[in-house]
Amino acid sequence: xxxxxxxxxxxxxxxxxxxxxxxxxxxxxxxxxxxxxxxxxxxxxxxxxxxxxxxxxxxxxxxxxxxxxxxxxxxxxxxxxxxxxxxxxxxxxxxxxxxxxxxxxxxxxxxxxxxxxxxxxxxxxxxxxxxxxxxxxxxxxxxxxxxxxxxxxxxxxxxxxxxxxxxxxxxxxxxxxxxxxxxxxxxxxxxxxxxxxxxxxxxxxxxxxxxxxxxxxxxxxxxxxxxxxxxxx
Amino acid sequence: xxxxxxxxxxxxxxxxxxxxxxxxxxxxxxxxxxxxxxxxxxxxxxxxxxxxxxxxxxxxxxxxxxxxxxxxxxxxxxxxxxxxxxxxxxxxxxxxxxxxxxxxxxxxxxxxxxxxxxxxxxxxxxxxxxxxxxxxxxxxxxxxxxxxxxxxxxxxxxxxxxxxxxxxxxxxxxxxxxxxxxxxxxxxxxxxxxxxxxxxxxxxxxxxxxxxxxxxxxxxxxxxxxxxxxxxx
Amino acid sequence: xxxxxxxxxxxxxxxxxxxxxxxxxxxxxxxxxxxxxxxxxxxxxxxxxxxxxxxxxxxxxxxxxxxxxxxxxxxxxxxxxxxxxxxxxxxxxxxxxxxxxxxxxxxxxxxxxxxxxxxxxxxxxxxxxxxxxxxxxxxxxxxxxxxxxxxxxxxxxxxxxxxxxxxxxxxxxxxxxxxxxxxxxxxxxxxxxxxxxxxxxxxxxxxxxxxxxxxxxxxxxxxxxxxxxxxxx
Amino acid sequence: xxxxxxxxxxxxxxxxxxxxxxxxxxxxxxxxxxxxxxxxxxxxxxxxxxxxxxxxxxxxxxxxxxxxxxxxxxxxxxxxxxxxxxxxxxxxxxxxxxxxxxxxxxxxxxxxxxxxxxxxxxxxxxxxxxxxxxxxxxxxxxxxxxxxxxxxxxxxxxxxxxxxxxxxxxxxxxxxxxxxxxxxxxxxxxxxxxxxxxxxxxxxxxxxxxxxxxxxxxxxxxxxxxxxxxxxx
Numbered sequence: 001x002x003x004x005x006x007x008x009x010x011x012x013x014x015x016x017x018x019x020x021x022x023x024x025x026x027x028x029x030x031x032x033x034x035x036x037x038x039x040x041x042x043x044x045x046x047x048x049x050x051x052x053x054x055x056x057x058x059x060x061x062x063x064x065x066x067x068x069x070x071x072x073x074x075x076x077x078x079x080x081x082x083x084x085x086x087x088x089x090x091x092x093x094x095x096x097x098x099x100x101x102x103x104x105x106x107x108x109x110x111x112x113x114x115x116x117x118x119x120x121x122x123x124x125x126x127x128x129x130x131x132x133x134x135x136x137x138x139x140x141x142x143x144x145x146x147x148x149x150x151x152x153x154x155x156x157x158x159x160x161x162x163x164x165x166x167x168x169x170x171x172x173x174x175x176x177x178x179x180x181x182x183x184x185x186x187x188x189x190x191x192x193x194x195x196x197x198x199x200x201x202x203x204x205x206x207x208x209x210x211x212x213x214x215x216x217x218x219x220x221x222x223x224x225x226x227x228x229x230x231x232x233x
Numbered sequence: 234x235x236x237x238x239x240x241x242x243x244x245x246x247x248x249x250x251x252x253x254x255x256x257x258x259x260x261x262x263x264x265x266x267x268x269x270x271x272x273x274x275x276x277x278x279x280x281x282x283x284x285x286x287x288x289x290x291x292x293x294x295x296x297x298x299x300x301x302x303x304x305x306x307x308x309x310x311x312x313x314x315x316x317x318x319x320x321x322x323x324x325x326x327x328x329x330x331x332x333x334x335x336x337x338x339x340x341x342x343x344x345x346x347x348x349x350x351x352x353x354x355x356x357x358x359x360x361x362x363x364x365x366x367x368x369x370x371x372x373x374x375x376x377x378x379x380x381x382x383x384x385x386x387x388x389x390x391x392x393x394x395x396x397x398x399x400x401x402x403x404x405x406x407x408x409x410x411x412x413x414x415x416x417x418x419x420x421x422x423x424x425x426x427x428x429x430x431x432x433x434x435x436x437x438x439x440x441x442x443x444x445x446x447x448x449x450x451x452x453x454x455x456x457x458x459x460x461x462x463x464x465x466x
Numbered sequence: 467x468x469x470x471x472x473x474x475x476x477x478x479x480x481x482x483x484x485x486x487x488x489x490x491x492x493x494x495x496x497x498x499x500x501x502x503x504x505x506x507x508x509x510x511x512x513x514x515x516x517x518x519x520x521x522x523x524x525x526x527x528x529x530x531x532x533x534x535x536x537x538x539x540x541x542x543x544x545x546x547x548x549x550x551x552x553x554x555x556x557x558x559x560x561x562x563x564x565x566x567x568x569x570x571x572x573x574x575x576x577x578x579x580x581x582x583x584x585x586x587x588x589x590x591x592x593x594x595x596x597x598x599x600x601x602x603x604x605x606x607x608x609x610x611x612x613x614x615x616x617x618x619x620x621x622x623x624x625x626x627x628x629x630x631x632x633x634x635x636x637x638x639x640x641x642x643x644x645x646x647x648x649x650x651x652x653x654x655x656x657x658x659x660x661x662x663x664x665x666x667x668x669x670x671x672x673x674x675x676x677x678x679x680x681x682x683x684x685x686x687x688x689x690x691x692x693x694x695x696x697x698x699x
Numbered sequence: 700x701x702x703x704x705x706x707x708x709x710x711x712x713x714x715x716x717x718x719x720x721x722x723x724x725x726x727x728x729x730x731x732x733x734x735x736x737x738x739x740x741x742x743x744x745x746x747x748x749x750x751x752x753x754x755x756x757x758x759x760x761x762x763x764x765x766x767x768x769x770x771x772x773x774x775x776x777x778x779x780x781x782x783x784x785x786x787x788x789x790x791x792x793x794x795x796x797x798x799x800x801x802x803x804x805x806x807x808x809x810x811x812x813x814x815x816x817x818x819x820x821x822x823x824x825x826x827x828x829x830x831x832x833x834x835x836x837x838x839x840x841x842x843x844x845x846x847x848x849x850x851x852x853x854x855x856x857x858x859x860x861x862x863x864x865x866x867x868x869x870x871x872x873x874x875x876x877x878x879x880x881x882x883x884x885x886x887x888x889x890x891x892x893x894x895x896x897x898x899x900x901x902x903x904x905x906x907x908x909x910x911x912x913x914x915x916x917x918x919x920x921x922x923x924x925x926x927x928x929x930x931x932x
Contacts, residue, residue, distance in 0.1 A: 187420035187886035219449035420653035653886035
């Protein structure tokens with residue numbers, strides 16, 4: 001019985017395929033209420049149905065954790081802390097909070113419900129080649145991320161101390177640095193003094209190199225993938 | 234007779250080459266009236282001449298569909314649904330609508346006439362190498378497009394629920410997400426709260442990786458093309 | 467005598483090297499007056515000295531054109547139409563116009579003087595490897611440029627006809643399309659209607675692919691260059 | 700004794716590892732006071748402790764310079780001019796200035812303290828692969844930087860002379876050129892005349908190629924690194 005449940009949730013058979021399709025549709029449906037400002041009985045009932053299914057799915061996955069993780073009874077303790085289980089749990093949790101309608105700050109928690117969309121990755125195969133590239137180059141991409149974060153913090157520190165009249169808090173300076181490094185540049189925050197602009201110029205020019213790094217790493221990984229791992233042999 | 238018409242439309246001979254050049258000139262000419270706000274007799278007559286020629290071209294291509302598609306009588310039914318035929322038809326259609334001058338909403342339909350420019354692709358050879366790269370990597374690029382759209386929707390959902398005061402509708406949030414992911418960043422819409430800015434930062438940083446993907450795929454395809462397909466062998 | 471002049475202008479000897487350095491310094495000096503709004507006697511005298519040297523350089527190069535082009539007497543007719551000679555001439559011309567101080571529109575012509583800086587390319591060697599990549603991939607880059615220009619014109623046509631209230635002239639729409647495609651996005655012009663924003667979104671997303679093309683072509687060329695032309699063999 | 704000090708500062712042993720970790724923590728701690736506008740006794744004492752440790756670290760490194768540089772007594776003269784020693788010194792210096800609290804312009808000097816963060820590079824290993832790519836391609840990246848700077852100056856010259864009403868000083872024009880070339884585009888400065896916009900368009904389009912160059916160079920270097928230097932053999 002549990003074996004059949006497991007194969008339904010994780011297998012490749014026809015029933016599992018249909019289960020995946022229904023879940024995908026439910027995930028998309030559950031995101032609908034987030035796209036409207038008000039609330040209507042229809043949207044609310046969609047939400048409650050979806051969450052009930054997700055809770056059942058979560059419990060079913062937990063109940064078959066030993067077949068997935070493969071470490072006997074210990075699996076039931078390990079499973080809730082695997083990345084996918086955490087995402088599943090976070091996508092259900094906001095509803096428990098939503099029962100307590102008085103708190104306005106709950107709106108921020110609704111953010112986690114958006115994570116439901118990432119569940120789609122579990123049910124699609126077209127992204128597996130790209131995921132493989134990210135997986136293989138994970139270490140290099142993490143190093144670039146560290147470098148980028150360090151670079152952002154240094155830029156933010158520099159601009160924050162040079163132009164305190166433009167940037168009220170350090171957070172503002174970090175926001176400016178990220179928006180500049182990624183070359184988005186909304187224009188809501190920008191330096192106005194000459195020293196600040198000089199820092200912005202150096203920051204932007206070096207930012208081109210920092211942005212070129214993930215591009216280079218991903219391209220190299222792509223080529224590696226295309227050649228069937230010929231480079232790493 | 235139909236064979237000669239077919240070779241004129243699709244062949245490599247001298248007459249076909251000149252027919253292509255005249256059509257290219259007419260397509261460019263037919264776009265001229267779209268570049269001016271008002272309307273003058275000269276622009277209108279240019280438009281009517283061009284459209285008449287395009288209708289003749291469309292009918293001639295349809296009449297020789299069996300030679301192109303090569304499935305006998307069935308070809309005449311299949312041809313109007315091939316991508317190129319649909320573009321051809323859409324580039325003629327707005328004129329029929331234009332006869333009914335009263336409707337102001339027709340202005341949106343004029344947009345389809347801009348598709349005429351894509352007809353140029355049919356008559357140029359310089360873009361064939363680039364088209365080959367896109368063709369070969371079509372699946373990977375489609376997967377990236379799906380990933381990017383999913384990513385945009387998640388970003389839009391997150392920002393829309395965190396900052397409802399900035400984004401009036403979900404469409405506004407999607408527009409913001411696209412403008413941020415592609416790093417255009419006009420600055421007409423941007424988050425103003427700290428939570429919203431945090432989402433914008435995470436979104437922008439991950440966006441760099443998403444934008445690096447098509448770049449990597451196209452570069453890998455370019456190298457493949459340069460080497461004469463040596464990778465895929 | 468003319469042979470020695472030729473080797474001074476184009477050779478690799480010590481005198482030629484020093485001549486190159488002095489010319490580089492003069493080019494940089496001649497750009498100084500362009501960096502200030504007003505005019506001072508010092509800046510004006512710098513300008514006149516530089517232009518006199520440039521005229522002498524231009525005439526000397528013309529007088530030794532047969533040794534450079536190598537087509538006998540015909541060389542003197544061909545030389546003024548070679549790209550480098552045209553740049554040299556354009557960098558001298560504005561001064562003749564400057565004698566006629568009354569015309570305000572001359573300010574636009576001063577723009578051509580900025581071309582003097584490109585003369586620096588003639589005297590540097592560090593850019594030759596990069597130039598080789600551009601040279602080899604010239605055809606592909608030209609095809610991309612054509613594609614990008616076509617794409618810009620189509621985007622501009624679409625937005626101009628959908629949002630005539632935002633874009634006064636077709637030129638405005640082209641400017642918007644370029645600023646969006648290159649992801650600069652100043653924010654001085656942006657669509658405000660829903661249809662316009664949809665066009666902006668499609669345009670930006672496809673723009674990512676268009677911008678990825680030169681990146682891919684240049685990277686492929688770089689690799690080719692690094693391997694000593696191994697790909698093209 | 701000096702040998703043991705040297706191995707503590709530069710070695711691979713357990714003590715050296717812990718010294719590195721403590722220094723990293725101190726560097727991060729020393730950056731904290733820069734993230735707040737006001738000043739508190741806690742932040743000030745953190746700062747003084749950190750600087751005292753950094754001065755001790757600087758002197759200890761100087762005292763063991765002969766073991767590092769390996770040129771006998773001359774090493775003590777060479778060491779203070781090595782890049783890392785200059786960064787170390789600059790990260791201490793502002794404090795000496797800070798003793799003189801009256802000067803407001805000291806705020807600019809605090810900028811150098813941000814350089815402390817770069818010290819982190821000395822103690823991390825994850826960035827070494829990326830550093831190797833930058834090291835190998837240093838010449839090509841420098842050539843691109845020269846090209847980019849030349850390109851920025853030419854763009855700035857052109858726009859400054861065409862639109863003097865928008866750009867007050869040449870510095871403004873350079874700032875605009877950098878923000879445009881790197882495609883940040885804040886929108887605080889942009890051309891408003893048709894000629895200025897034409898220059899902005901040409902500048903942006905060519906900028907795409909200039910920005911693609913470092914990307915291409917870094918990708919080629921990445922591939923080289925992945926293959927274990929197979930290209931350069």
